Amino acid sequence: MRILITGGAGFIGSHLAEAYLRQGDEVYIIDDLSTGSLDNLAHLQANKEYASRLFVHIDTILNRDILLELVGTCEVVFHMAAAVGVQYILDNPLRSIQINIQGTEKVLDMCSKFKKKVLIASSSEVYGKHLHAPLVETDNIIYGPSSKFRWSYAASKLMDEFTALAHYRESGLPAIVVRLFNTVGPRQTGTYGMVIPRLVSQALAGKDLTVYGDGEQSRTFTYVEDVVHALMLLAASSGAHGEVFNIGGVEEISIKNLAYRIVEMTGSSSRVKFIPYKEAFPADFEDMQRRLPSIAKLKNLTGYSPTTDLETILTKVIEFFKAKA
Numbered sequence: 001m002r003i004l005i006t007g008g009a010g011f012i013g014s015h016l017a018e019a020y021l022r023q024g025d026e027v028y029i030i031d032d033l034s035t036g037s038l039d040n041l042a043h044l045q046a047n048k049e050y051a052s053r054l055f056v057h058i059d060t061i062l063n064r065d066i067l068l069e070l071v072g073t074c075e076v077v078f079h080m081a082a083a084v085g086v087q088y089i090l091d092n093p094l095r096s097i098q099i100n101i102q103g104t105e106k107v108l109d110m111c112s113k114f115k116k117k118v119l120i121a122s123s124s125e126v127y128g129k130h131l132h133a134p135l136v137e138t139d140n141i142i143y144g145p146s147s148k149f150r151w152s153y154a155a156s157k158l159m160d161e162f163t164a165l166a167h168y169r170e171s172g173l174p175a176i177v178v179r180l181f182n183t184v185g186p187r188q189t190g191t192y193g194m195v196i197p198r199l200v201s202q203a204l205a206g207k208d209l210t211v212y213g214d215g216e217q218s219r220t221f222t223y224v225e226d227v228v229h230a231l232m233l234l235a236a237s238s239g240a241h242g243e244v245f246n247i248g249g250v251e252e253i254s255i256k257n258l259a260y261r262i263v264e265m266t267g268s269s270s271r272v273k274f275i276p277y278k279e280a281f282p283a284d285f286e287d288m289q290r291r292l293p294s295i296a297k298l299k300n301l302t303g304y305s306p307t308t309d310l311e312t313i314l315t316k317v318i319e320f321f322k323a324k325a
């Protein structure tokens with residue numbers, strides 16, 4: 001099978017590419033390297049067996065001509081390219097909206113033209129400011145005002161969902177939407193605000209681990225290979241077309257306790273330092289207190305459950321950063 005991965009030089013996209021190459025498929029990638037890196041693909045390009053089935057195009061999804069060629073060539077499209085990360089969105093507000101709305105529109109238009117199956121990466125951010133748990137795909141959505149710019153990411157991802165679902169309704173395009181909750185593992189960078197790589201890097205460097213607010217906000221974390229497994233199961237299931245699925249972990253932890261655990265596991269002499277939100281982010285920032293997914297819908301359709309616990313995830317991320325040092 002020929003698979004197209006937009007954003008394939010990114011963290012999740014590169015793991016997805018590896019999984020399809022491992023099972024004998026051809027993988028096409030389009031990535032503009034804005035947050036991704038060819039380093040994420042170097043081990044695949046160095047593998048003779050994989051290299052002959054891996055085709056990497058450094059270009060933007062806003063380029064219609066290259067999309068025409070690539071979507072025309074491939075059988076399944078994973079649309080992972082996006083402006084991501086809280087810090088990146090706040091630093092590049094206009095570009096982020098353009099990539100996440102116009103870029104997705106172009107990918108979906110092309111999939112519709114060629115009637116190709118497409119899986120769109122949305123985000124748990126779409127749920128907004130909920131405090132209840134677990135979050136179910138049919139929940140209402142609560143956002144802050146447009147003056148608080150962090151909501152632009154959630155709103156743009158929500159528009160992506162509507163656009164994919166509209167294609168499904170109007171033309172039967174086999175589109176699948178996944179709402180990814182915090183996904184972690186080797187190759188994720190802490191540069192754009194991702195919490196685990198940031199805290200692990202700080203601990204290994206002997207710096208203070210910076211926790212925003214009182215650290216009582218909680219998250220679940222899913223290992224990237226578990227996420228990739230779920231994406232592949234959904235892509236293979238015709239029952240997923242026109243549907244939205246949460247993909248996330250079930251082990252909840254506060255960011256404060258996460259930081260203490262990382263200090264313990266790295267054997268670091270670092271301290272955990274609490275930074276008020278107003279010092280860490282612009283005034284228009286708001287955090288979410290809690291984000292726990294229900295994965296019942298995904299499980300019922302595919303039988304999927306995550307298999308990697310937090311201890312193992314942290315061990316793998318720590319090993320990755322130690323090897324990089």
Ligand SMILES: NC(=O)c1ccc[n+]([C@@H]2O[C@H](COP(=O)([O-])OP(=O)(O)OC[C@H]3O[C@@H](n4cnc5c(N)ncnc54)[C@H](O)[C@@H]3O)[C@@H](O)[C@H]2O)c1
Nearest residue numbers: 007009010011012031032033034035036060061081082183
């Ligand atoms: N990692 C998570 O925890 C998480 C959570 C929720 C949703 N997601 C979604 O999953 C997807 C992948 O995220 P990731 O964590 O791998 O991030 P990432 O930044 O590593 O990957 C995104 C990739 O898209 C590329 N890209 C950005 N704009 C592009 C453009 N215009 N044309 C071509 N390529 C472009 C980047 O260079 C990067 O390689 C994104 O859509 C993101 O919104 C991720």
